[in-house]
Structure formats: structure tokens, C-alpha cells
Amino acid sequence: FVLLTQIDESLVPLSVTMEEKSSRHKKARATNPPASAQEAVPVAEAASLLTDDLIVEILSRLPARSVHRFKCVSPSWRALITDPANRKKLPQALAGFLYSTFHRRDPHFHEFHFANISNSPSPPVDPLLPFLPSDKYLYVNQLDTCNGLLLCRVHMAPSSPSGDENTPVESHYIVCNPATGRWVDLPPHPEAPPDSFVFARLAFDPAVSSHFRVLQFENSDPLRRPFRCLLSRYATLAWLAAPPPVHGRKFCAGSSGRGGAGVEDYPFAFTWFGFW
Amino acid sequence: MAATPADASSSSSEAVVGGEKSNKMITLISSDGESFEATEEAAKMSVTIKHMIEDGCADDGIPLPNVPAKILSMVIEYCNKHAADADDTNKHVADPADADEDDDNNNNNASAGEKEDLKSFDASLVAVDQATLFDIILAANFLSIKGLLDLACQKVADDIKDKSVEEVREIFKIENDFTKEEEEAVRKENAWAFNE
Numbered sequence: 186f187v188l189l190t191q192i193d194e195s196l197v198p199l200s201v202t203m204e205e206k207s208s209r210h211k212k213a214r215a216t217n218p219p220a221s222a223q224e225a226v227p228v229a230e231a232a233s234l235l236t237d238d239l240i241v242e243i244l245s246r247l248p249a250r251s252v253h254r255f256k257c258v259s260p261s262w263r264a265l266i267t268d269p270a271n272r273k274k275l276p277q278a279l280a281g282f283l284y285s286t287f288h289r290r291d292p293h294f295h296e297f298h299f300a301n302i303s304n305s306p307s308p309p310v311d312p313l314l315p316f317l318p319s320d321k322y323l324y325v326n327q328l329d330t331c332n333g334l335l336l337c338r339v340h341m342a343p344s345s346p347s348g349d350e351n352t353p354v355e356s357h358y359i360v361c362n363p364a365t366g367r368w369v370d371l372p373p374h375p376e377a378p379p380d381s382f383v384f385a386r387l388a389f390d391p392a393v394s395s396h397f398r399v400l401q402f403e404n405s406d407p408l409r410r411p412f413r414c415l416l417s418r419y420a421t422l423a424w425l426a427a428p429p430p431v432h433g434r435k436f437c438a439g440s441s442g443r444g445g446a447g448v449e450d451y452p453f454a455f456t457w458f459g460f461w
Numbered sequence: 462m463a464a465t466p467a468d469a470s471s472s473s474s475e476a477v478v479g480g481e482k483s484n485k486m487i488t489l490i491s492s493d494g495e496s497f498e499a500t501e502e503a504a505k506m507s508v509t510i511k512h513m514i515e516d517g518c519a520d521d522g523i524p525l526p527n528v529p530a531k532i533l534s535m536v537i538e539y540c541n542k543h544a545a546d547a548d549d550t551n552k553h554v555a556d557p558a559d560a561d562e563d564d565d566n567n568n569n570n571a572s573a574g575e576k577e578d579l580k581s582f583d584a585s586l587v588a589v590d591q592a593t594l595f596d597i598i599l600a601a602n603f604l605s606i607k608g609l610l611d612l613a614c615q616k617v618a619d620d621i622k623d624k625s626v627e628e629v630r631e632i633f634k635i636e637n638d639f640t641k642e643e644e645e646a647v648r649k650e651n652a653w654a655f656n657e
Contacts, residue, residue, distance in 0.1 A: 231596050232591075232632070232634040234595070234599055235595060235599070239598055239602055242610070242614045243621075246619075247618050247621070248622065250654045251623070251654075253651045254626065254654040257626045257644060257647050258626055258630055259635045260639060260643070261638075
């Protein structure tokens with residue numbers, strides 16, 4: 186095959202595959218009568234001849250949803266799609282990061298931003314959460330995100346305009362999906378003692394359950410007393426008190442992809458949070 | 462590959478902007494032995510063939526053992542059409558009287574009508590069954606014709622975009638090697654990608 190030895194260096198990887206297959210074809214065709222009827226390669230063969238490079242070429246022209254759905258086609262497609270070498274060509278599931286900065290004028294408030302790392306020119310998430318009713322919610326504080334969901338504390342606009350400045354602003358938690366615009370209010374939670382140190386975290390892992398959990402940690406005296414934890418159960422939208430109080434002088438909680446929030450100095454908390 | 466005097470003269474009259482164009486015809490031979498003629502200009506849309514011509518291997522026709530006649534004729538159709546378009550572009554660039562406000566070679570030289578014509582040509586070329594589409598992809602890949610490869614891959618992508626996992630397996634003739642548990646796990650991990 187004089188033809189094949191002249192092929193450019195850069196074409197060799199692709200041509201090698203072709204070479205192997207073509208010699209098989211050549212043998213088959215030698216015994217065929219001269220073609221007057223056009224002979225296309227039968228479907229089964231054509232599809233199976235596609236190299237990995239060619240499959241990636243096709244996949245790179247699909248939207249992210251399709252690409253990630255097709256991970257289920259076969260183990261080899263899944264390997265192709267998740268291969269870091271193909272990351273530049275294929276749309277990725279991670280679109281970007283929500284983050285907050287302190288408001289320039291009033292440090293009590295945060296400003297929210299979205300860092301877009303997807304290839305699409307228009308960011309898929311608007312950090313201003315325009316789907317939330319702005320006449321109802323005065324200020325939305327973004328607290329935690331987990332696997333595409335966002336936990337916020339919303340501060341209600343006063344229902345009667347005559348409220349004076351000292352009237353405490355009502356607030357409650359909501360969980361929303363900034364990409365689809367859906368959200369749900371969580372029921373009001375039991376009040377923490379005044380001057381408590383309170384913070385909340387969101388736990389959500391779609392691989393395990395389609396329900397999220399919100400955990401609220403509170404402690405009026407972090408140096409001496411243990412943290413109490415309340416958690417929400419989505420199905421009943423009620424707050425349950427956590428069984429064992431969590432001790433920990435250094436509190437470091439964050440929600441992970443496995444849907445847990447961890448507490449330093451108290452390792453057993455991880456197993457407790459590991460899916461209920 | 463000693464070049465014959467005839468070859469030397471034809472390669473010196475290669476296509477040059479504003480210069481004389483080579484009228485040399487190239488013979489391409491399909492896997493099933495059929496011969497097709499194409500202008501050198503059209504044939505050179507295939508980088509593979511272009512290199513062969515430049516290396517002087519094209520004298521007795523170029524055998525393409527991977528490309529059956531039906532597909533080769535479509536490929537040549539594509540090359541003829543797009544080589545002509547590229548030629549028009551070159552002509553416009555060469556003539557200063559035709560200079561437009563935007564000097565973008567690739568966009569403004571074909572008139573709107575020509576662009577539409579090219580688009581609909583492309584669309585009808587790939588309006589074929591899956592088997593033929595895959596054959597075109599394989600041929601465009603082997604012959605290194607980027608435009609045709611892009612066109613055919615995009616068509617396949619458009620066709621499968623909204624298909625289910627099972628349908629995609631059917632189209633690509635893929636065995637499902639997952640165990641039931643593995644497949645469940647992957648589906649759950651990517652639940653967001655499936656329709657609710």
C-alpha cells in the first residue's frame with residue numbers, strides 16, 4: 186500500500202485504525218462482483234468503526250444535559266465523557282461559583298456574584314435571584330450552596346408600613362434552585378435564645394436522595410456549652426431537634442457532597458449526618 | 462517519486478490567487494473499484510489527498526480503500542461545491558475594486574443568496590440515514606476534510622440531542638455493559654440531566 190506510507194505524521198493515529206479495518210474490507214471486497222449496486226458499509230459496522238476521537242467530536246456538539254445523560258449509555262462512553270483529557274471539548278456540569286462580598290457601604294449586608302466558568306457566554310445563574318418576589322422579601326442573604334441548591338435567609342418586608350425601626354424584621358429560610366428558578370419556603374423555626382451564635386448549612390446529594398436537609402446550629406455560649414442542632418425534613422417541612430448535642434470548641438461546619446455537615450472535635454457527627 | 466516533466470509543469474501552475482489555475486483532474490478510486498474524477502482544486506480540500514498530490518503519488522489515481530463509491534461521490538460533491546465557494550472568495554479578495562467595508566474574507570464575499578445556497582446544499586447533503594452519516598464521518602475523518610467532518614458530526618449531534626439512553630445505544634450499536642447496580646448509580650448521579 187504505497188498510499189498508506191505517504192500519509193502525513195499528524196494523520197497517523199487516525200489512519201492506523203483505518204488501516205487495520207481496511208485490510209479486512211479489502212479481502213471481503215475482492216470476492217464481490219464489480220459493484221453496480223452501491224455497497225454501503227452495513228449499519229452495524231459503520232457505527233462500531235467510530236473511533237473515540239470521533240465520538241468526542243459528536244458529543245462536543247451537544248448541550249451539557251445530553252452529554253451527561255449519555256454517561257449511562259455504556260461504561261466506555263462514561264469513561265470518555267469523564268476523561269479529564271476531554272474536558273476542554275465537552276460541556277461541563279459545573280457552571281460556576283456563587284460568592285459574596287461585603288457591601289461597600291453597609292457591612293451588615295452582602296453583595297452576591299456569580300463566577301461563570303462554563304463556556305456559555307451568558308451565565309446560567311443570575312446571582313440576584315430575580316425569580317424571588319422582591320416585594321415580599323426585603324433582603325435575601327445567601328448562606329450555603331450544595332449541589333446546585335442554594336440556602337438563603339430571607340428578610341420579610343414589614344406587612345404594615347407603620348412598623349417602627351425597632352420592630353425586628355421577620356426572616357425565615359428558603360431553599361432555591363437558581364438555575365430553574367424554583368424555590369420553597371421553610372416553616373419558621375424555633376427561636377434561638379437572644380445573642381446566640383446561629384448559622385445554617387444545606388445538605389443535599391441527589392445521588393442518595395432527592396430531598397435536601399437544612400441544618401441550623403445554634404449556641405448561646407460557644408466556649409462553654411455544646412451546639413444545638415435543628416434540622417429540617419423536607420417531606421414534612423418541620424423542624425426536628427437533633428438527638429445528641431454536638432460538642433466542639435472549634436466549630437467548622439460545611440456541607441459536603443455527601444450531604445453532611447461536619448464538626449471538628451466530634452467525629453461521630455459525620456456518621457450521624459451521613460444520610461437519614 | 463521522480464517527477465516527470467509533465468508533473469513539474471502542472472505543479473508549477475497550481476492555484477494561486479489571481480494567477481492561472483491548474484485544470485488538472487485527479488482520479489479517485491473507491492473501495493469497490495469505481496473511478497471518480499475531480500479537479501485538483503476540489504480534491505485538495507482533503508488534506509490527505511493534498512499531501513499525496515504534493516508528494517507526487519497521485520499520478521495513477523488515488524485508491525481510497527476505506528471509502529465506498531456511494532460515499533465518495535457525496536464527498537466529491539461536497540468538495541466541488543465548497544471549492545467553488547472558496548474560489549469566489551479568492552477572486553473577490555484579489556480584485557481591489559470589490560473591496561467592501563468589512564474586509565472579513567470569510568463572511569462578506571459570498572452574497573447573502575450564495576450563503577443561503579451553500580447552507581441548503583449542506584443541509585440536504587447530510588439529510589440521510591444514520592448508516593450513511595456514519596460513513597460520511599469516517600470518510601471525512603480519513604480524508605481530513607474538516608468542513609465535512611464538522612457538518613456530519615453536527616448533524617448526528619442534532620439527531621441524538623433529545624434521544625433517550627436506550628435509543629442512543631440502538632443508533633450506535635452499543636452493548637450495555639453496565640450491571641444493573643452500576644447503571645442505577647450513574648443515573649442517580651446525573652439525575653439532573655434526565656427529564657423530570
